[in-house]
Amino acid sequence: MQLDEVSVTEQLTASERLAQGPDIVLSAAKNVGVPCELISNSEDLSQFREKVITCAQVRDVLVIDVSGSLRSPRLELVESALFASGRPVILVPQPISTFSDERVLIAWDATRSAVRAVHDALPVIVRAREVTVVSIIDDKTFFRPESGEMLCHYLARWGTAAQAATVTREERNVGAALLAFAYHANADLLVMGGFAHAFERELMLGSATRDIFQAKLEIPVLLSH
Amino acid sequence: MKDVLVVIQPHRDSLSHGTSYALSLAQRYGAQLSVLQAECGSLPVMA
Numbered sequence: 265m266q267l268d269e270v271s272v273t274e275q276l277t278a279s280e281r282l283a284q285g286p287d288i289v290l291s292a293a294k295n296v297g298v299p300c301e302l303i304s305n306s307e308d309l310s311q312f313r314e315k316v317i318t319c320a321q322v323r324d325v326l327v328i329d330v331s332g333s334l335r336s337p338r339l340e341l342v343e344s345a346l347f348a349s350g351r352p353v354i355l356v357p358q359p360i361s362t363f364s365d366e367r368v369l370i371a372w373d374a375t376r377s378a379v380r381a382v383h384d385a386l387p388v389i390v391r392a393r394e395v396t397v398v399s400i401i402d403d404k405t406f407f408r409p410e411s412g413e414m415l416c417h418y419l420a421r422w423g424t425a426a427q428a429a430t431v432t433r434e435e436r437n438v439g440a441a442l443l444a445f446a447y448h449a450n451a452d453l454l455v456m457g458g459f460a461h462a463f464e465r466e467l468m469l470g471s472a473t474r475d476i477f478q479a480k481l482e483i484p485v486l487l488s489h
Numbered sequence: 490m491k492d493v494l495v496v497i498q499p500h501r502d503s504l505s506h507g508t509s510y511a512l513s514l515a516q517r518y519g520a521q522l523s524v525l526q527a528e529c530g531s532l533p534v535m536a
Contacts, residue, residue: 289497289508289524298512299521312527316496319525323494327514329507341496354510361509363517387490387518484510 313344320349325384325486330355334477342477343469346458352384352488353458357481364452368392370426371442371472372399374411377457381488382415385455386422388486395419395426398445402432439475446483458487490518496525 286302293300305315320326326345334342334355346353365388372378382389389395397419399412408414412428419426433441446454458473469477476485495511504512508524515522 286497286524286526288502288504289495289512289522292504292509293512293515293522296512296516298515301521301523303523303525305526316525319523320494323492323523324490324520325493325514327493327495327507327511329505329510354514356507356510358506361504361506361513363510363514365517 313341316341316345317349320345320351320353323351324387326351326353328353328355329358330481331358332480339477343460346487347460347489350489352381352486354453354484354486355476355481356484360484363484365392367394367449367451367453368396369442369446369449369451369454370395370397370415371454371456372397372412372415373404373457373472374399374406374408375457375459377459377489379457381455381457381486384488385453385486388453389419389426389455390422390424392424395424396429396449396451397426398429398431398442400433400438400441401430402434403438437475438472439479442472443476443479443482451483454483454485456485456487458489460489490514490520492521492523493518494523494525496527498527 290300290302303319305312316326326349328342330338342353342355368389370382397412397415399406412430416426416428431441431445436444442454442456456472460469460473473487476487493511493515495508497508498505512522
């Protein structure tokens with residue numbers, strides 16, 4: 265059975281809708297032939313974050329659904345997973361419920377975290393029909409202005425014909441500019457680096473990361489640190 | 490991609506949009522879906 269056009273939710277039977285918690289996930293996974301492992305959990309909130317981190321460390325990606333701007337305790341959970349697991353996190357906003365890799369947008373600022381995001385997302389990027397590398401050119405200075413084209417050249421070696429684009433943020437914050445570009449490009453997934461540094465034992469989010477966390481997302485965003 | 494991890498909320502009677510997305514992602518890549526259920530209070534309930 266394929267899920268290309270129909271969400272998993274729509275494939276559930278009435279009896280499956282009545283099931284509770286993990287049972288409905290296990291049932292839905294079985295219906296579409298996806299192996300599913302249920303991880304037991306009995307930790308409290310602080311230990312639960314550690315549990316998420318240790319589980320994510322040995323997976324390819326962590327998916328977390330969001331609705332509106334991230335607030336506590338979901339915010340802390342996302343921060344923990346993103347900055348401590350070493351694995352990418354995909355934030356999935358409502359009403360998106362089906363994965364698509366048709367059009368992938370890479371937010372490129374030539375930073376280490378952006379590089380990490382590209383490499384973490386390579387399995388998706390190489391299967392995408394359209395890949396656009398977008399750089400905001402009025403926020404930070406690029407050491408190599410042609411950096412976006414250089415990334416496209418690298419992706420071509422993976423068989424991906426990516427296109428470079430630039431955008432100015434003008435009065436908008438970086439996240440808003442990226443999300444607006446993604447919206448107009450009809451992107452299915454935004455890939456970007458997530459940045460934070462420790463300040464007196466508290467995380468100080470990078471501006472673009474903070475913008476994304478505070479935004480009402482309309483498309484999934486893959487973040488890597 | 491071999492293993493997709495999703496965190497689910499407790500006491501749901503249907504798949505959340507994120508869980509559905511993770512499942513379709515796993516199906517697309519022939520990956521396993523790993524499911525970690527949050528305890529009450531560790532994630533705000535969403536529709």
